[in-house]
Structure formats: structure tokens, C-alpha cells
Amino acid sequence: MIQLHQAHKSFRNQQQLIPILDIEHWHVSEGDQIALLGPSGSGKSTLLYVLCGVLPVDEGECIIRHEPLHRMSELERDRFRSKHVGIIFQDFHLISSLTAKQNIELVYEGPLNGRERYQHIQQWFERVGLQERMNHLPSQLSRGQQQRVAMIRALINRPTLLLADEPTGSLDYETAHLTMNLLLTLSEEEGATLITVTHDQHLAAHYPKQVHISTINQHAMIQGPVNWGSSIATGAKQA
Numbered sequence: 001m002i003q004l005h006q007a008h009k010s011f012r013n014q015q016q017l018i019p020i021l022d023i024e025h026w027h028v029s030e031g032d033q034i035a036l037l038g039p040s041g042s043g044k045s046t047l048l049y050v051l052c053g054v055l056p057v058d059e060g061e062c063i064i065r066h067e068p069l070h071r072m073s074e075l076e077r078d079r080f081r082s083k084h085v086g087i088i089f090q091d092f093h094l095i096s097s098l099t100a101k102q103n104i105e106l107v108y109e110g111p112l113n114g115r116e117r118y119q120h121i122q123q124w125f126e127r128v129g130l131q132e133r134m135n136h137l138p139s140q141l142s143r144g145q146q147q148r149v150a151m152i153r154a155l156i157n158r159p160t161l162l163l164a165d166e167p168t169g170s171l172d173y174e175t176a177h178l179t180m181n182l183l184l185t186l187s188e189e190e191g192a193t194l195i196t197v198t199h200d201q202h203l204a205a206h207y208p209k210q211v212h213i214s215t216i217n218q219h220a221m222i223q224g225p226v227n228w229g230s231s232i233a234t235g236a237k238q239a
């Protein structure tokens with residue numbers, strides 16, 4: 001599903017080149033559910049940006065679904081992302097002036113036929129337990145409910161890869177656990193490979209696989225090959 005090989009990513013700060021990611025080899029199988037852990041500033045979000053094609057690697061290979069993102073133009077990566085990747089953010093990113101249902105209608109690429117389209121969207125709201133809240137604005141929903149709408153938005157077009165960046169970071173403890181379990185259930189039912197960034201070891205424990213990003217100060221070094229339960233070395237300095 002995902003192959004990163006000698007993948008490097010740096011950011012330029014004025015004259016200085018700051019190494020962030022330096023991954024010798026990382027393989028993710030189709031259907032994997034992975035919690036990505038690591039200290040603040042270690043490059044977790046940067047890795048998600050690379051995997052969804054927002055950021056290109058500077059060197060090395062990033063192959064997803066046999067497609068070489070490292071050889072694609074920005075436009076090709078954008079197309080790849082809209083076709084194959086769903087993304088969930090900590091702050092939901094719902095459009096505040098649209099109802100929950102309208103937020104989903106805006107992105108849903110399914111049948112245009114009114115009845116079939118409506119039924120499919122309604123079924124999704126039922127799956128996440130929000131059938132009574134479809135016509136509510138985001139401000140009329142709790143944070144956990146908003147994140148469930150965001151999950152529908154990320155999954156309704158059946159992405160093969162689902163990336164979640166601290167999806168429970170702004171939720172209370174109990175809601176965070178319920179939301180994480182729902183995310184795992186839905187991604188499994190949809191057959192999507194799931195990679196979730198989290199700071200929380202307890203939430204990560206819900207995942208069948210955990211990967212730790214470790215930080216190597218100053219000089220980016222490579223440790224690998226990476227196996228589950230071990231770590232990816234990055235070049236980022238710990239914040």
C-alpha cells in the first residue's frame with residue numbers, strides 16, 4: 001500500500017536547511033491500522049502531508065498504491081489525493097455556514113440522482129449515530145458530533161487511505177475513546193488503510209499497530225528497515 005524508501009524531507013529556514021524526515025524504509029500493508037506516535041515536532045504531521053501528497057519528498061521514493069508520488073507534479077498529487085485519500089483533522093474543518101448534511105453533499109461524488117444520493121448520505125449519518133442531527137449547523141453540534149461528521153466527509157468517497165491528524169485532540173477523555181473506536185470500525189468496514197497521529201498512548205493502544213517516530217538532533221540519520229513496534233528516525237529536532 002505504502003512504500004517509503006530513503007525518503008528525505010527538509011524545510012528551509014532562511015539560509016538553513018532543517019532536516020525533518022529521513023526514513024530509510026517503511027512499508028504499510030493494505031488495510032493496516034496504525035497509530036503514529038512521537039514527540040512534538042518530530043515530524044508526524046509532515047509525514048502525513050507527504051503521504052497525502054501535499055508535500056513532495058526532496059529525495060527518495062514515496063509509492064502509494066503502486067503510484068510514485070515522488071515523480072508526480074503538484075497537480076497530479078492533488079488529483080491522487082482527491083481520488084484516494086481521506087483526511088481528518090483535529091479541528092474538524094467543517095464549513096460553519098452549512099449544515100452537517102450540506103457539508104457532506106458538497107464533497108460526495110456519488111450518484112447525482114436525488115433519492116439514491118439522499119439515502120446514501122442518510123445511511124452514513126445513521127452509521128455514526130447522527131441521523132437526528134443532519135440539518136444542524138456545526139455550531140449546533142458537540143465537538144464529538146462534529147468529528148463524526150468529519151469522518152463521514154473523509155470516508156464517503158471510499159478512499160483507500162485514511163489519514164487522521166490528532167482526530168481526538170480536542171475531545172474529552174471518554175469521547176476521545178469512543179471516537180477513536182468508531183474511526184477504527186468505520187475504516188475497517190470500508191477497507192481503508194488508516195494512519196492516525198496521536199500523542200496519547202492509551203488511544204494508540206486501540207490500534208493493532210503502533211509506530212514511534214524518534215527524533216535525531218542535528219544530523220538526519222537513518223534507522224531501518226522499520227518494523228512494527230520499532231521506530232522511524234526523523235531529522236527533526238524535538239520542540
Ligand SMILES: Nc1ncnc2c1ncn2[C@@H]1O[C@H](COP(=O)(O)OP(=O)(O)OP(=O)(O)O)[C@@H](O)[C@H]1O
Nearest residue numbers: 011012020039040041042043044045046047236237
Ligand atoms: N512549513 C514549514 N517550514 C519550516 N519548518 C516547518 C514547516 N512545517 C513544519 N516545520 C517544522 O518541522 C518540524 C516537524 O513539524 P510537524 O508539525 O511535522 O511535527 P509533529 O510531530 O506533527 O508535531 P506536533 O506533535 O507538535 O504536532 C517542526 O520542527 C516544525 O517546526
